[in-house]
Amino acid sequence: GQNIDQPTEMTATEGAIVQINCTYQTSGFNGLFWYQQHAGEAPTFLSYNVLDGLEEKGRFSSFLSRSKGYSYLLLKELQMKDSASYLCAVRDSNYQLIWGAGTKLIIKP
Amino acid sequence: IAGITQAPTSQILAAGRRMTLRCTQDMRHNAMYWYRQDLGLGLRLIHYSNTAGTTGKGEVPDGYSVSRANTDDFPLTLASAVPSQTSVYFCASSDGSAGELFFGEGSRLTVL
Numbered sequence: 394g395q396n397i398d399q400p401t402e403m404t405a406t407e408g409a410i411v412q413i414n415c416t417y418q419t420s421g422f423n424g425l426f427w428y429q430q431h432a433g434e435a436p437t438f439l440s441y442n443v444l445d446g447l448e449e450k451g452r453f454s455s456f457l458s459r460s461k462g463y464s465y466l467l468l469k470e471l472q473m474k475d476s477a478s479y480l481c482a483v484r485d486s487n488y489q490l491i492w493g494a495g496t497k498l499i500i501k502p
Numbered sequence: 503i504a505g506i507t508q509a510p511t512s513q514i515l516a517a518g519r520r521m522t523l524r525c526t527q528d529m530r531h532n533a534m535y536w537y538r539q540d541l542g543l544g545l546r547l548i549h550y551s552n553t554a555g556t557t558g559k560g561e562v563p564d565g566y567s568v569s570r571a572n573t574d575d576f577p578l579t580l581a582s583a584v585p586s587q588t589s590v591y592f593c594a595s596s597d598g599s600a601g602e603l604f605f606g607e608g609s610r611l612t613v614l
Contacts, residue, residue, distance in 0.1 A: 397544065426602065435592060435605035436545075480545070488600060489560075492544030 395419045397493035399481050404499045405471055413466045413479050413496045421486025427455050427466045428480040430495065436480055439466070468498075476500045505529070508593050508606035515583050515613050523578045523609045525593035533596045534576040535560075535603065536568060538589040545592065551576055583613045 396418045405411040417425070424443040428436040442448055442457035442464060454467040466479055478495040485491055506527045515521050527534065532553045537545040547560030551570040565587060567579045576595075580587055590610050594603040 423600065428603075435607050436603075437605070438602045441602060482545075484600070489547065489550075490545075490603070492546070494542055494544045 395483075395485065395491045397481055397483060397491055399479075399493040399496045401494070402497045402499065404501060405468075407471055407473060407500055407502050409471050410467065410469050411471060411498065413468070413481075413498065415464045415466070415481035415493060417462050417464070417481070417483045417491070417493075419483045419485045419491055422459060423484040423486065423488055425455075425457055425464050426482045426484070426490070427464075428482065430478045430480060432477070439479075471500050473500050473502070506593055506595055506604060506606035508591075508609050510609060511607065512610040513612070515580075515611060517584055517613055518582050521580045521583055521611070523580075523591055523593075523611070525576045525578070525606060526574050527576075527593075527595045527604075528574065529595060529597070529604065530573060531595035531597050531601075531604070532573070533598060533601075534570065535594045535596075536566070536576070536578045537592045537594065538562065539592060539608075540589050548578065548591075580611075583611075585613045587611065588613045 399415045427439040430436040440455040447456045452469045457464045478497045480495045481493040482490045509524045535550045536548040549568040551557045554573045593606040
């Protein structure tokens, strides 16, 4: 079966750096997405990786290793507004998105 | 403001009733999707449409139906609601099957 694993919850301190990991086992691979979802709101797109390596976008970076079935989202200079759930999703060989359950990130002052 | 509009935002429904969740997008995206989101689970695809006039079943299609008469609208119908359909429903669209998804604000449905 297809599976996306990410930690259920993480806690970090304002101003620090946090890394959220995602491992996947899917039928084929056509890209990996990270979305941010604040409580009670819709998911919003953060990043997309289809080739191995690091994609940087401001305070957020996303890394992909296809051979290891692994990705991480790196958040730097954490702000209170970064408190949210972070969703990892993989597009499989049929171009369907398989979603992880999300990682709830709690930022403490 | 361009985007996806869902209605209603929230609804309480008696079991056995019929319910249609509306979804409209103005981005002229070809692909549209309906997901449900339940606590502790990832987003699960109910139905999708790659282009107007076509629809397909997702991971959890039972008890739901969709139609795609035009590019902009993609309603989701629960023919006879059951309590297990209590969930938050998100409509999404993308510019083709490989693009990022844009989500509506969600419809919170409670079936009693």
